[in-house]
Amino acid sequence: MNNIPNHVAIIMDGNGRWAQEKGKKRSEGHKEGGKTLEKLALYAKKLGIKVLSVYAFSTDNFKRSKEEVDFLMDLVIHYFNNKLNKVCDEGIKIIFSGRREPLRDDVLEAMDKIVEKTKNNTNCILNICINYGGQEEIVDASIKVANDLRIGKIKENDLNRETFLKYLYQDLPPIDLLIRTGKEHRLSNFMLYQSFYAEIYFVDTYFPDFLENDFDIAIEYYISRNRTFGNVKTN
Numbered sequence: 001m002n003n004i005p006n007h008v009a010i011i012m013d014g015n016g017r018w019a020q021e022k023g024k025k026r027s028e029g030h031k032e033g034g035k036t037l038e039k040l041a042l043y044a045k046k047l048g049i050k051v052l053s054v055y056a057f058s059t060d061n062f063k064r065s066k067e068e069v070d071f072l073m074d075l076v077i078h079y080f081n082n083k084l085n086k087v088c089d090e091g092i093k094i095i096f097s098g099r100r101e102p103l104r105d106d107v108l109e110a111m112d113k114i115v116e117k118t119k120n121n122t123n124c125i126l127n128i129c130i131n132y133g134g135q136e137e138i139v140d141a142s143i144k145v146a147n148d149l150r151i152g153k154i155k156e157n158d159l160n161r162e163t164f165l166k167y168l169y170q171d172l173p174p175i176d177l178l179i180r181t182g183k184e185h186r187l188s189n190f191m192l193y194q195s196f197y198a199e200i201y202f203v204d205t206y207f208p209d210f211l212e213n214d215f216d217i218a219i220e221y222y223i224s225r226n227r228t229f230g231n232v233k234t235n
Contacts (some may be wrong), residue, residue, distance in 0.1 A: 001060065002220065002221070003174035003222075003223045004047055004048050004049060004099055004235045005049060005177040005199075005219065005222050006050050006051065006052040006173055006174065006176075006177050006228075007049075007052075007053065007065055007172065007173050007174065007175050008044060008047070008049050008051070008052050008053070008175070008177045008219075009052075009053040009054070009055075009175045009177070009178045009179070009183075009190070009191055009194075009195070009198070009204065010040070010053070010055065010178075010179045010181070010207075011055045011178070011180040011181065011184030011187075011188060011190050012033055012036075012037065012051070012056065012181060012207040013055075013180055013181050013183075013188075013206075013207060014029075014181050014182025014183065014205075014207050014208070015029035015030045015032065015033040015204030015206065015207055015208060016029050016030070016068075017029070017030065017182065017206060018033075018206035018207070018208045018209065019032075026068060027068070027071045027075075027157065029206075029208060030071065030072060030075055031075065031109055032208035033207050033208050034075060034079050034083065035039045035208075036207055036208050036209075036210060036211065037056075038079075038083065038084065038087060038132075038232045039052060039211065039212065040052070040108055040210075040212070040215060041092060041124070041126050041189075042090055042092075042209075043155075043212045043215060044085065044124060044185050044215075045090055045091070045092055045124040047219070047235045049124060050124060050125065050173075051125045051127060051164055051173065052095070052124065052125070052126050052127065052129075052173055053127040053129060053172070053175065053189045053191060053194075054126070054127070054128055054129065055129050055132065055142065055188075055191075056076070056128050056130050056132075056134055057072060057076075057098075057129075057131060057132070057200055058129075058132055058188065058190075059098075059099065059131055059133035059136055059189075060133065060189070062102075062131075066104055073103075073107050076107055076108055076111075076130065077107060077108065078107055078111045080110040080111060080113070080114045080129060081110055081113070081158065084114065087126065088114070088117055088118050088121070089126075090123060091121045091122060091123030091124070091217075092113060092118065092123055092124045092125070092126050093118045093119065093120075093121040093122065093123075093124070093125045093126070094114050094117075094118045094125075094126045094128065095115060095125060095126070095127050095128070095170055096111050096115065096127070096128050096129070096130055096169075097129045097130075097132050097137070097169035097170050097199075098127070098129055098130045098131040098132035098133075098137075098169065099131050099133075099136060099140070099144055100131070101131075102131075103130070103131050104207050107130075111130070125172070127172060129190070129191070132169075132190070133189045134187070134190055134191055134192035134193065135189055135192065136189075136209075137168055137191075137192075137193065138142045138168075138193055139150070139170055140169070141164065141167035141168050141169075141193075142167075144167045145164070145167055147161065154166065161196075162163060164193070165193070165194070168193060170192070172194065174194050174195075174196065174198070175191060175194045175195045175198040176198060176199065176222065177198060177199050177201060177218065177221075178190075178191070178195055178198040178199070178200045178201070178221040179201045179202075179203065179218050180200070180201070180202050180203070181203055181204075181205050181206060181207040182204075182205075182206050182207060184202075185202045185205045185208075188203070197227070197229055199221070199222050199227070201218045201221050201222070214223070
């Protein structure tokens with residue numbers, strides 16, 4: 001395919017409902033979602049996508065039951081320590097976006113370990129958003145900007161929407177295509193600043209069932225769009 005998006009983001013929704021509709025525990029859906037993420041990361045690299053950002057756990061997900069939150073954190077540790085070796089071997093660099101507090105120390109240790117392991121990889125970036133909120137990210141970035149203005153590191157005239165991107169959790173290009181699985185049609189506080197001109201693709205498929213062919217369809221949708229960035233379409 002031509003005109004592949006540079007940065008694709010996925011709201012990986014529907015893991016729990018996928019499991020419940022099959023008469024399984026919600027935890028089984030999260031396990032399957034982890035397997036799907038690994039497949040899609042490898043496929044994105046194969047397609048030539050430079051950045052894949054995924055919504056793994058939001059700041060608001062801490063409102064869920066302690067049992068489910070603890071399971072998800074344990075699953076994070078398990079996958080980062082044992083299940084992402086192929087992703088690492090394929091030259092994919094893994095980074096994280098989100099607040100570190102109040103994540104558990106063992107979760108942070110697993111995150112830091114895989115970041116260190118993949119820091120020199122250059123084929124693709126997998127940006128995993130954990131304890132992440134788009135509004136929180138903008139607030140945190142604004143505090144950094146205020147501090148740099150106070151100490152004279154930057155001047156007001158230096159600040160624009162492009163330079164503000166560099167104050168976010170990660171210095172990444174804007175999102176070209178944002179995909180949400182799982183039947184819901186909202187952004188749910190995900191990468192709000194980076195999505196300012198993203199093409200948005202909603203699909204009913206639950207994330208565990210969103211595989212390579214479904215990803216191709218989303219990419220084809222993106223390619224079909226006429227991206228004018230506020231300009232007038234010309235023939």
